[in-house]
Amino acid sequence: MIQMAPLIRADLEGLDARDALAPLRERFTLPEGILYLDGNSLGALPKATAARVAQVIEAEWGKDLIKGWRQHGWMALPSRVGEKIARLVGAEPGQVVAVDTTSINLFKLLAAALRLKPGRKTILSEAGNFPTDLYIAQGLAELLGSGYRLRLVEKDEILDAIDGDVAVVSLTHVDFKTAEIHDMAGITAHAQAKGALMLWDLCHSAGAVPVALDRCRADLAVGCGYKYLNGGPGAPAFLYVARRLQEALEQPLTGWLGHADPFAFEPHYRPAAGIARTVCSTPSVLGLAALECGVDAMLAADFAALNAKSTALTELFIRLIEERCSTFGFTLASPREAVRRGSQVSLRHRDGYAIVQALIARGVIGDFRAPDYMRFGFAPVYLRYVDVWDAVEHLRRVMAEAAWQRAEFQSRAAVT
Amino acid sequence: MIQMAPLIRADLEGLDARDALAPLRERFTLPEGILYLDGNSLGALPKATAARVAQVIEAEWGKDLIKGWRQHGWMALPSRVGEKIARLVGAEPGQVVAVDTTSINLFKLLAAALRLKPGRKTILSEAGNFPTDLYIAQGLAELLGSGYRLRLVEKDEILDAIDGDVAVVSLTHVDFKTAEIHDMAGITAHAQAKGALMLWDLCHSAGAVPVALDRCRADLAVGCGYKYLNGGPGAPAFLYVARRLQEALEQPLTGWLGHADPFAFEPHYRPAAGIARTVCSTPSVLGLAALECGVDAMLAADFAALNAKSTALTELFIRLIEERCSTFGFTLASPREAVRRGSQVSLRHRDGYAIVQALIARGVIGDFRAPDYMRFGFAPVYLRYVDVWDAVEHLRRVMAEAAWQRAEFQSRAAVT
Numbered sequence: 001m002i003q004m005a006p007l008i009r010a011d012l013e014g015l016d017a018r019d020a021l022a023p024l025r026e027r028f029t030l031p032e033g034i035l036y037l038d039g040n041s042l043g044a045l046p047k048a049t050a051a052r053v054a055q056v057i058e059a060e061w062g063k064d065l066i067k068g069w070r071q072h073g074w075m076a077l078p079s080r081v082g083e084k085i086a087r088l089v090g091a092e093p094g095q096v097v098a099v100d101t102t103s104i105n106l107f108k109l110l111a112a113a114l115r116l117k118p119g120r121k122t123i124l125s126e127a128g129n130f131p132t133d134l135y136i137a138q139g140l141a142e143l144l145g146s147g148y149r150l151r152l153v154e155k156d157e158i159l160d161a162i163d164g165d166v167a168v169v170s171l172t173h174v175d176f177k178t179a180e181i182h183d184m185a186g187i188t189a190h191a192q193a194k195g196a197l198m199l200w201d202l203c204h205s206a207g208a209v210p211v212a213l214d215r216c217r218a219d220l221a222v223g224c225g226y227k228y229l230n231g232g233p234g235a236p237a238f239l240y241v242a243r244r245l246q247e248a249l250e251q252p253l254t255g256w257l258g259h260a261d262p263f264a265f266e267p268h269y270r271p272a273a274g275i276a277r278t279v280c281s282t283p284s285v286l287g288l289a290a291l292e293c294g295v296d297a298m299l300a301a302d303f304a305a306l307n308a309k310s311t312a313l314t315e316l317f318i319r320l321i322e323e324r325c326s327t328f329g330f331t332l333a334s335p336r337e338a339v340r341r342g343s344q345v346s347l348r349h350r351d352g353y354a355i356v357q358a359l360i361a362r363g364v365i366g367d368f369r370a371p372d373y374m375r376f377g378f379a380p381v382y383l384r385y386v387d388v389w390d391a392v393e394h395l396r397r398v399m400a401e402a403a404w405q406r407a408e409f410q411s412r413a414a415v416t
Numbered sequence: 417m418i419q420m421a422p423l424i425r426a427d428l429e430g431l432d433a434r435d436a437l438a439p440l441r442e443r444f445t446l447p448e449g450i451l452y453l454d455g456n457s458l459g460a461l462p463k464a465t466a467a468r469v470a471q472v473i474e475a476e477w478g479k480d481l482i483k484g485w486r487q488h489g490w491m492a493l494p495s496r497v498g499e500k501i502a503r504l505v506g507a508e509p510g511q512v513v514a515v516d517t518t519s520i521n522l523f524k525l526l527a528a529a530l531r532l533k534p535g536r537k538t539i540l541s542e543a544g545n546f547p548t549d550l551y552i553a554q555g556l557a558e559l560l561g562s563g564y565r566l567r568l569v570e571k572d573e574i575l576d577a578i579d580g581d582v583a584v585v586s587l588t589h590v591d592f593k594t595a596e597i598h599d600m601a602g603i604t605a606h607a608q609a610k611g612a613l614m615l616w617d618l619c620h621s622a623g624a625v626p627v628a629l630d631r632c633r634a635d636l637a638v639g640c641g642y643k644y645l646n647g648g649p650g651a652p653a654f655l656y657v658a659r660r661l662q663e664a665l666e667q668p669l670t671g672w673l674g675h676a677d678p679f680a681f682e683p684h685y686r687p688a689a690g691i692a693r694t695v696c697s698t699p700s701v702l703g704l705a706a707l708e709c710g711v712d713a714m715l716a717a718d719f720a721a722l723n724a725k726s727t728a729l730t731e732l733f734i735r736l737i738e739e740r741c742s743t744f745g746f747t748l749a750s751p752r753e754a755v756r757r758g759s760q761v762s763l764r765h766r767d768g769y770a771i772v773q774a775l776i777a778r779g780v781i782g783d784f785r786a787p788d789y790m791r792f793g794f795a796p797v798y799l800r801y802v803d804v805w806d807a808v809e810h811l812r813r814v815m816a817e818a819a820w821q822r823a824e825f826q827s828r829a830a831v832t
Contacts, residue, residue: 029474029478031478031479031480031481034481036481038481038482041482042477042481042482042484042485044481045473045474045477045478045481049473050470050473050474050478053469053470053473053702054466054469054470057461057465057466057469057648057706058445058461058466061458061461061648061649062445062447062461062466063447064447065447065450065452065454065458065460065461065781066454066457066458066781066783067776067781068458068649069458069649074649074650100516100517100520101516101671101696101697101698102697103669103671103672103696103697104516104520104669104671104696104697107668107669111559115559127683130672131672131675131678131681131682131683132671132672132697134683134684134685135670135671135672135675135684135685136669136670136671138670138684138685139667139668139669139670139685140668142666142668143527143531143559143560143668144559144560146562152683226698232473232477232701232702233477233484233485233490233698233699233701233702234490234697234698234699234700234701234702234703234704235700236700237697250558251555252523252555252556252558252559253519253520253523253552253555254551254552254554254555255517255519255520255548255551255552256519256546256547256548256551257548259547259551262547263786264786265547265785265786266547267543267547267550267568268550268551268554269550269551269554269555280517280519280520281517281518281519281520281548281650281653282517282642282649282650283649283650284650284651284652284700284703285648285649285650286469286648286649286650286702286703286706287650287700287702287703288650290473290702360483365481365482365483367482369681370679370680370681
């Protein structure tokens with residue numbers, strides 16, 4: 001994309017000037033003096049959010065009170081926001097709802113998967129999966145007893161480990177530490193050929209990398225609203241169930257809003273038709289209103305262009321690290337090949353924790369994951385090419401000046 | 417409290433003028449021309465909420481982004497708001513968190529209760545319990561199989577039904593249809609004497625009637641944030657686990673934020689100490705910030721005075737119905753004895769649905785529950801004595817003019 005002589009900042013100003021996606025940045029509030037490379041952990045604030053949430057509070061709840069449930073479509077929010085997220089993850093309508101949390105949705109769908117595959121007792125995952133995914137599977141297996149188990153293998157052992165006892169393979173599409181992308185189509189096909197269901201966690205994918213759930217014939221998926229979907233801290237999550245599985249799907253969190261007729265107040269649960277049976281409780285109206293603003297900001301963009309920019313930003317970061325920080329002992333933990341990498345670059349360094357703290361002190365917000373991963377997320381909706389230059393320049397100075405050796409950056413007491 | 421001659425509106429103006437709690441009403445936004453008797457379904461909007469949520473969005477999330485988790489105490493919200501709710505339900509510190517939804521919290525605690533009582537296979541509840549409580553118990557029993565079951569009995573059969581197979585008795589403290597209050601201390605003691613655990617659903621109690629979880633030696637409880645706690649539509653819920661049970665408690669929704677050390681990212685779940693192990697996911701920051709405003713409004717009141725006013729309002733409503741609406745065929749479905757009645761009065765009438773619609777058209781917001789219950793909630797924080805008079809007067813006119821017979825009030829299409 002760029003000439004091969006060492007880059008200078010002006011090159012990147014040129015890229016920004018020609019960037020058709022640049023106006024998207026105006027949809028977000030970004031604090032002065034901050035280079036925010038942590039949208040993979042908590043997305044930035046869309047400018048529309050504050051006014052929309054204020055409207056829900058003051059004009060809807062405040063003025064119409066209980067009538068808001070119908071008058072303002074609150075009851076339909078899980079479905080309405082879910083359908084919008086569906087467009088970001090390659091799902092036809094009627095298969096996604098925005099509801100509850102990633103962990104809770106995972107519990108619902110893993111439990112449902114085990115019931116769809118009677119006789120099979122294993123949930124298969126990888127040892128490096130995001131911990132909550134493992135904890136939830138452990139909690140479910142322990143609750144069920146009777147030989148149900150979570151089996152953990154290394155990334156390169158997954159395909160071989162899918163045997164006749166595996167009911168469901170549960171993987172995170174983009175690795176939270178390294179941003180490595182799993183081959184969704186290939187692993188899904190392999191799992192299904194072995195008689196297992198395939199569940200994808202899209203926490204680090206939705207809004208960040210191309211996802212084609214339907215085309216890959218995924219069975220089940222969950223994902224997060226507060227990372228690349230910019231829904232705000234603790235935003236509701238989402239889940240996907242392929243249409244072909246929905247009528248047989250029995251999930252155990254059978255709350256009243258997943259009932260076929262919630263306001264009939266029948267004493268016995270009858271699941272709603274279709275994806276609605278995965279809803280459990282009264283929806284979080286404030287949370288869903290904020291999430292919808294974040295999703296709308298993503299839908300305003302051409303998604304192919306967004307993915308191309310995401311790749312360009314991470315490529316650029318890696319190239320600049322190679323050109324300008326090659327002597328500081330960083331190891332690239334993310335795949336060098338762009339197509340195998342999410343919208344994040346991870347570097348490993350023995351002193352990664354202190355380096356991240358020193359960067360934060362300079363206004364460059366990345367994060368650290370034990371034992372030695374420095375994570376830098378590149379949300380293409382609000383980051384510029386010059387931001388990548390400036391972040392690398394801050395990192396170069398931190399290293400050149402050995403700033404990270406100062407005592408205040410060494411203390412682990414401040415770990416987030 | 418009042419002279420025995422038939423009341424006139426001026427009597428009630430006098431009560432309002434002397435009401436020490438009257439200033440509390442100023443903490444709420446109440447739309448002009450509306451008599452809101454549905455705080456038992458969705459509480460009114462505290463005036464503090466909009467500004468507080470705007471602050472979280474703009475000043476916390478918008479300015480500090482990921483740093484908000486520590487800088488603004490977001491991670492501590494489940495505990496901070498939980499401790500405030502604890503004061504409303506008679507719980508010493510360290511036993512309540514505000515988190516997830518009522519249904520999900522119920523699932524956690526029912527599953528935990530079954531594990532605490534191995535060998536016992538029955539969840540006992542009453543047929544008239546709020547449906548989501550029954551659905552969740554059914555969902556859990558079906559998931560577990562192996563003879564686990566939900567057994568439903570009538571209200572007057574509960575005590576006798578607690579046999580050696582009952583692991584947990586799950587009841588809603590204040591009946592959602594009739595506002596009848598269960599004897600928390602008596603049933604709890606009886607259940608425990610029979611070797612069962614006692615779980616109370618406080619959805620229609622918290623913020624509405626005196627609750628003394630610790631003094632009644634309750635084991636477990638759940639409750640709702642969007643009714644009398646005024647947390648807003650779909651607000652987070654809460655749960656209580658008596659301290660003596662916490663270290664043995666194993667709940668199955670073992671998400672990362674219930675882990676002993678979430679940011680160590682260990683592959684195996686280790687429960688956090690104490691009540692924190694009942695937290696599952698990243699907390700809903702917007703939802704909890706709004707809920708905290710609602711709870712703060714309740715904590716601003718003297719709770720004994722609040723309960724006395726709640727009783728006085730429902731007494732007054734019943735008396736005025738008797739004095740002014742005795743010829744219209746209403747049956748009182750709530751207990752006549754104040755101490756056995758929550759902060760709500762239910763009337764039964766064959767045409768209850770249409771009558772409620774006709775009242776709503778006049779700005780009197782109650783609600784309807786099949787087959788023939790008209791529910792009127794009396795939130796003492798924002799209702800006046802004259803509001804009760806005016807509501808009854810509207811009802812009297814609807815009945816006297818047979819307004820409810822008009823076609824637009826008969827259609828069931830509009831049921832909420």
